[in-house]
Structures are given as structure tokens and as C-alpha cells.
Amino acid sequence: MTRRTMHHALALALAAWLAGAGAMAQPYETPPAPAAPRPLQIATPAEQQLPNGLRVIVAERHGVPLVSARLVVLSGAEADLPQRAGLASMTAGLLTRGTRRHSAPALASAAEALGGSIESGAGWNQAFVGTTVTSPKLSAALALLAEVALVPTFAPAEIERYRVQALDEMKVAYSQPGTVAGLTAQRAVYGAGAYGHPASGTPASLARITRADLQRAHAAAYRPDNAVLVLAGDITMADAVDLARTHFGAWKAPAQPLAAAPVATAQAWPGNxxxxxxxxxxxxxxxxxxxxxxxxxxxxxxxxxxxxxxxxxxxxxxxxxxxxxxxxxxxxxxxxxxxxxxxxxxxxxxxxxxxxxxxxxxxxxxxxxxxxxxxxxxxxxxxxxxxxxxxxxxxxxxxxxxxxxxxxxxxxxxxxxxxxxxxxxxxxxxxxxxxxxxxxxxxxxxxxxxxxxxxxxxxxxxxxxxxxxxxxxxxxxxxxxxxxxxx
The missing domain is CATH 3.30.830.10 (Metalloenzyme, LuxS/M16 peptidase-like)
Structure with missing residues (x-):
């Protein structure tokens, strides 16, 4: 078969296939309308409060022996000090990098031994530490969460390591037009309000933050009357309260009242x-x-x-x-x-x-x-x-x-x-x-x-x-x- 004959045969075969496909094609059908939403099969979470002010919230889900624990502090980046943008994020990020009992590697090893890991971070109006473990490991996991949240050391070497990593990440982020535009738009909406600055900080602000700043920020925000312990999964309210008392009951609120939240309402720039x-x-x-x-x-x-x-x-x-x-x-x-x-x-x-x-x-x-x-x-x-x-x-x-x-x-x-x-x-x-x-x-x-x-x-x-x-x-x-x- 010559090349011309072969191309002709292929063209005829393709035409025949297209004709057959057209004959078999079905009329376009409109997709069915979305079905009505099904009701959520979950109970409303329950709540109790410990004498020290810590709220304990439980969302029960039985059947799988897993529990997710999240200790949430109800202060975040809006409380950053002037010229210290990123202070709350840095404080939270350093919680898992060493305590009075464990170094950062030892903390990671202890969490892995429980079949999980510990995460921490901060955002607007919150900072948190959390983990997910099997039900039998929950008590040990809560002991680790309490240690991380209550007695971090803010070791100088870990502070500098965090600072270098954050600045490297920021250098990449600030080279992206989308990031720069988004952060500027946030400032344009909130202006001088406490929500206006970047929650993760700026290169200049991260360079200013000292160990003393971190210690003061931790002492001011991490207190039981400003915190919520959320437990979701295979646990009852009674067991949750017992565990909370065991691991967080000795956490004492300072004598001075909790500081008022900074003003974070929108104070927008002019419309240009x-x-x-x-x-x-x-x-x-x-x-x-x-x-x-x-x-x-x-x-x-x-x-x-x-x-x-x-x-x-x-x-x-x-x-x-x-x-x-x-x-x-x-x-x-x-x-x-x-x-x-x-x-x-x-x-x-x-x-x-x-x-x-x-x-x-x-x-x-x-x-x-x-x-x-x-x-x-x-x-x-x-x-x-x-x-x-x-x-x-x-x-x-x-x-x-x-x-x-x-x-x-x-x-x-x-x-x-x-x-x-x-x-x-x-x-x-x-x-x-x-x-x-x-x-x-x-x-x-x-x-x-x-x-x-x-x-x-x-x-x-x-x-x-x-x-x-x-x-x-x-x-x-x-x-x-x-x-x-x-x-």
C-alpha cells in the first residue's frame, strides 16, 4: 500500500467512525436538579466549664476510636503589639519547639509514639495546639498538649531558627503579586484597625521580636479563662471533663483581668x-x-x-x-x-x-x-x-x-x-x-x-x-x- 493509499484508507475509516458515532449520539440531557439537603446526623456539641474558667466542648462521634483535641486560645494576631506584627504567630509556632521537659525533637518523638503529631499556629482571634489520636492514647496526648501550651521555653536557638525560616518563606511570598495585592487590600479595608496588618508579620517586624516579647505575649493570652478545649470523636462529656481536670485543672488564671480586645473594626482607606x-x-x-x-x-x-x-x-x-x-x-x-x-x-x-x-x-x-x-x-x-x-x-x-x-x-x-x-x-x-x-x-x-x-x-x-x-x-x-x- 502506498502512502497516499494508506492516508485515503485512514480518512475513509475516520469518516465512517464519525458517521456511526453521530448516529449513536444521544440528545443532550440537562443534569438533574440538586437534591434537597439531607439533615446533619450529629448532636449539638455539649459544654462545661472548669473552676479555672477553661471551657470544655465535646462533639461526640462514636463508632471509630479516634479523638481530635484542640486547645484554642481566644486571642491572636489582632493583639500583636505595635511594630511587632507576627508576634502571635511566632509565639504559637514556637510552642512545639521546646518545653521545660522536652526539646523540639523529643516532643516530635513523644507525639509519634502516640500515633499522631502536634500542630500549633495562630490567626485572627485565636491561637491553638492540636492533635488526633486513638481513644486509649487521649490522656497521654492531652498531657503533651498541656505541656506544649503552658510551659514552652522559647529557647533562643529555636527563636532564631524560626525567624530564619519565616523570613525565607516571606521572601518568596512577597515576590508574588497576588500575595502583595491581597495583603495590601486587607490593609485598605481595615486601615488602622487591629485586623489590618499581616498576621504572619513582615520582614521588618519579625526582626524586632525578642524573647521577652514572646514571653509577655504568652503570659497575656495563654490563660484558662481565655481558652477552650475542644474534643471531637469517641468520647463522652463526663470523660472529657475528667481528663480536662487532670491535665488542665491546675492551670491558674492570673489575678489581673483579661485585657480588653483591641479595636478591630474596619477603618477603610479612601476609595482610590x-x-x-x-x-x-x-x-x-x-x-x-x-x-x-x-x-x-x-x-x-x-x-x-x-x-x-x-x-x-x-x-x-x-x-x-x-x-x-x-x-x-x-x-x-x-x-x-x-x-x-x-x-x-x-x-x-x-x-x-x-x-x-x-x-x-x-x-x-x-x-x-x-x-x-x-x-x-x-x-x-x-x-x-x-x-x-x-x-x-x-x-x-x-x-x-x-x-x-x-x-x-x-x-x-x-x-x-x-x-x-x-x-x-x-x-x-x-x-x-x-x-x-x-x-x-x-x-x-x-x-x-x-x-x-x-x-x-x-x-x-x-x-x-x-x-x-x-x-x-x-x-x-x-x-x-x-x-x-x-x-
């Missing part, structure tokens, strides 16, 4: 867009933030559902418009970041430098659309199903269950919210979504930050957004609450 000029950046990071409300506000479920429509997941509006229809980004997302004293809705997109202004316009158009017209019933049903499904999956493990319970304690919500959340989310209507958008998404509330090669998008952004403040990246000071001035 901000550009962080990063010469040589391969892409631009676009961030938009809007001040909303605290986590305990009645419309918190409206906020979650509205966010799911706007930018949560592949089928959200932002992803559809920016990625799927126009190919301007690998992904566009939003999140409803509701904290104890205040909250914000945040949008993040990474795109080509020349398309940054177009992306800013598309985000604004989607916010406008939510204000101007109600969400269709089918779209709303699908987005709620995605949101509810994600929540349900988060409860499939004891650690996920402990995290969800702890998050309620951190923001001060009733424990019954855990079992009622699906019902509340499913009840949100198109009118409530539109009403939430009308209350919070107006143009005067929007704070826009773009980080990247300014010369490639600045003229188009000015034409769209008006006056723009331009900050060279080497001059960016995220510790300062002052807004950069537009020319």
Missing part, C-alpha cells in the same frame, strides 16, 4: 485604587476587598451564599466570566472572611499584566449584577448545594469536626449553629442575596489593589477607576495604617 509597582513581575495580582460585618451578624448566612454565587468554586460567576469565557486567568475566587469584630469579602485574581484593568472591570460588573438583579432559582440552588456539600464533607473526620466547633467558639457563635447551619444556608432566598449585595457591594465600598508591572496597565486602570495611588514595591510598608496618596 492602589497600584503596587513590581517591575519584572510575570503577572499581575488583582485584589478587591469590601468591608462587610462581623461573623455573628444575622446576615452571615446571606454572606456565605452570596459569596458562593460570586466566586466560590469553578461554577461561580467570577470564574465563568474571567477564566472560562475570556481565558484571562487560571482561576478567580472570592471568600467571605467574617471575623469576630468585623469582616470583609475579598476577591483575588492573577492575570497577565496588560489585562489587569479589564479584570478589575469584570469584577465590578459582577458585583453590580448581583445588586441589580436577583439570582436565578436554578443557579442559587446549585451554588447552595455546593456550599452545603463542602460543609458536610468538612465534618467527615474528627479533625474537621473539631475545627468547625472551634471556629464557632473563636467568633463567639452558639454551638447550635453547627447543626442548624445547613438549614439556614438552604433557606437563603434570591431576595436575601440581592439585599446583601445592595447593602455591601456598592462602588464606594470597593477597595481595589493591583500589583504588577504598572506601566502595562496603569493608563487603562486610571481611565476606568480615576485617581490611582502608585507605590513602588520596595516602598510598601504593610505595618503602616496610612493610605498612600493618589496624585
Amino acid at each position: 485604587a492602589v497600584v503596587i509597582d513590581m517591575p519584572g513581575a510575570g503577572q499581575a495580582g488583582v485584589a478587591l476587598a469590601l468591608p462587610t460585618m462581623p461573623a455573628g451578624a444575622p446576615e452571615r448566612f446571606d454572606a456565605e451564599v452570596t459569596n458562593a454565587v460570586l466566586g466560590m468554586g469553578y461554577s461561580s460567576r467570577l470564574n465563568q466570566e474571567i477564566r472560562i469565557k475570556r481565558g484571562l486567568s487560571y482561576g478567580a475566587r472570592s471568600d467571605a472572611d467574617l471575623r469576630r469584630q468585623a469582616g470583609a469579602l475579598r476577591v483575588a485574581v492573577q492575570t497577565k499584566n496588560p489585562s489587569a484593568a479589564e479584570v478589575v472591570g469584570l469584577i465590578g460588573a459582577e458585583l453590580d449584577r448581583l445588586v441589580q438583579a436577583p439570582v436565578g432559582a436554578d443557579e442559587l440552588s446549585a451554588r447552595k448545594a455546593s456550599l452545603i456539600g463542602g460543609f458536610s464533607r468538612s465534618l467527615e473526620t474528627t479533625q474537621g469536626l473539631a475545627d468547625e466547633v472551634a471556629s464557632l467558639a473563636v467568633v463567639g457563635l452558639p454551638l447550635a449553629d453547627l447543626t442548624q447551619r445547613i438549614q439556614h444556608l438552604d433557606a437563603v432566598t434570591p431576595a436575601q442575596v440581592q439585599g446583601f449585595a445592595a447593602s455591601y457591594f456598592g462602588p464606594p465600598r470597593r477597595r481595589v489593589v493591583v500589583a504588577g508591572v504598572a506601566s502595562e496597565f496603569l493608563p487603562a486602570l486610571k481611565a476606568q477607576a480615576g485617581p490611582v495611588a502608585v507605590v513602588p514595591v520596595q516602598s510598601l510598608d504593610l505595618e503602616s495604617p496610612a493610605a498612600p496618596a493618589a496624585p
Whole structure:
């Protein structure tokens, strides 16, 4: 067979196959509508308080002999001292790096001997230590958690090791336009409020933190009347209280009252867009933030559902418009970041430098659309199903269950919210979504930050957004609450 004959035969075979495939093709069928949410099969967590003020919360789940333990301190990055951004994160990160009884390697070995590991960290309004072990190992694990949380040594060598690692990670993070834009947008929304600075700190602030700072921060926040012990899994309330008394009962609250929480409400910058000029950046990071409300506000479920429509997941509006229809980004997302004293809705997109202004316009158009017209019933049903499904999956493990319970304690919500959340989310209507958008998404509330090669998008952004403040990246000071001035 010659090459021409072979190609002809292949072409005929392909045509025959396509004809057959066409004949066998079935008409396109619309996917079935999402089923109604199933009720959550879990009891409302129970709570008791020890005489020293420590709250003990238990979420029982029997059948598998596992328990996740999480000791949560109800103070976090919002309490960082001036010029000491990252102090709470550094304090929490060092808890597992040595105590009066164990060095850092010895702690890791002790946790591994129990079949688990100990993690620690801090965020807004919280710091924590936690582990997951089998039920028979729980008492020994709680003894280790108590040691880590109550008697850390903050050894100088470990402080310096932590500092070097954190600065290395920060150097990489601060070279990313998306990170720079997001941190600046947070400062633009919260301004001088206690939520404005980076929770993990800045290179300058981490260099200032001393061992004495860490010791004072630990003494001020880590006290039983400012803490919650969450136990989730194969345990009863009676056993939990006995274990808590054994391992945390001797923990004494200081005589002085707990300091008042710092003011963390939104104190937004003026509405000018901000550009962080990063010469040589391969892409631009676009961030938009809007001040909303605290986590305990009645419309918190409206906020979650509205966010799911706007930018949560592949089928959200932002992803559809920016990625799927126009190919301007690998992904566009939003999140409803509701904290104890205040909250914000945040949008993040990474795109080509020349398309940054177009992306800013598309985000604004989607916010406008939510204000101007109600969400269709089918779209709303699908987005709620995605949101509810994600929540349900988060409860499939004891650690996920402990995290969800702890998050309620951190923001001060009733424990019954855990079992009622699906019902509340499913009840949100198109009118409530539109009403939430009308209350919070107006143009005067929007704070826009773009980080990247300014010369490639600045003229188009000015034409769209008006006056723009331009900050060279080497001059960016995220510790300062002052807004950069537009020319």
C-alpha cells in the first residue's frame, strides 16, 4: 500500500467512525436538579466549664476510636503589639519547639509514639495546639498538649531558627503579586484597625521580636479563662471533663483581668485604587476587598451564599466570566472572611499584566449584577448545594469536626449553629442575596489593589477607576495604617 493509499484508507475509516458515532449520539440531557439537603446526623456539641474558667466542648462521634483535641486560645494576631506584627504567630509556632521537659525533637518523638503529631499556629482571634489520636492514647496526648501550651521555653536557638525560616518563606511570598495585592487590600479595608496588618508579620517586624516579647505575649493570652478545649470523636462529656481536670485543672488564671480586645473594626482607606509597582513581575495580582460585618451578624448566612454565587468554586460567576469565557486567568475566587469584630469579602485574581484593568472591570460588573438583579432559582440552588456539600464533607473526620466547633467558639457563635447551619444556608432566598449585595457591594465600598508591572496597565486602570495611588514595591510598608496618596 502506498502512502497516499494508506492516508485515503485512514480518512475513509475516520469518516465512517464519525458517521456511526453521530448516529449513536444521544440528545443532550440537562443534569438533574440538586437534591434537597439531607439533615446533619450529629448532636449539638455539649459544654462545661472548669473552676479555672477553661471551657470544655465535646462533639461526640462514636463508632471509630479516634479523638481530635484542640486547645484554642481566644486571642491572636489582632493583639500583636505595635511594630511587632507576627508576634502571635511566632509565639504559637514556637510552642512545639521546646518545653521545660522536652526539646523540639523529643516532643516530635513523644507525639509519634502516640500515633499522631502536634500542630500549633495562630490567626485572627485565636491561637491553638492540636492533635488526633486513638481513644486509649487521649490522656497521654492531652498531657503533651498541656505541656506544649503552658510551659514552652522559647529557647533562643529555636527563636532564631524560626525567624530564619519565616523570613525565607516571606521572601518568596512577597515576590508574588497576588500575595502583595491581597495583603495590601486587607490593609485598605481595615486601615488602622487591629485586623489590618499581616498576621504572619513582615520582614521588618519579625526582626524586632525578642524573647521577652514572646514571653509577655504568652503570659497575656495563654490563660484558662481565655481558652477552650475542644474534643471531637469517641468520647463522652463526663470523660472529657475528667481528663480536662487532670491535665488542665491546675492551670491558674492570673489575678489581673483579661485585657480588653483591641479595636478591630474596619477603618477603610479612601476609595482610590492602589497600584503596587513590581517591575519584572510575570503577572499581575488583582485584589478587591469590601468591608462587610462581623461573623455573628444575622446576615452571615446571606454572606456565605452570596459569596458562593460570586466566586466560590469553578461554577461561580467570577470564574465563568474571567477564566472560562475570556481565558484571562487560571482561576478567580472570592471568600467571605467574617471575623469576630468585623469582616470583609475579598476577591483575588492573577492575570497577565496588560489585562489587569479589564479584570478589575469584570469584577465590578459582577458585583453590580448581583445588586441589580436577583439570582436565578436554578443557579442559587446549585451554588447552595455546593456550599452545603463542602460543609458536610468538612465534618467527615474528627479533625474537621473539631475545627468547625472551634471556629464557632473563636467568633463567639452558639454551638447550635453547627447543626442548624445547613438549614439556614438552604433557606437563603434570591431576595436575601440581592439585599446583601445592595447593602455591601456598592462602588464606594470597593477597595481595589493591583500589583504588577504598572506601566502595562496603569493608563487603562486610571481611565476606568480615576485617581490611582502608585507605590513602588520596595516602598510598601504593610505595618503602616496610612493610605498612600493618589496624585
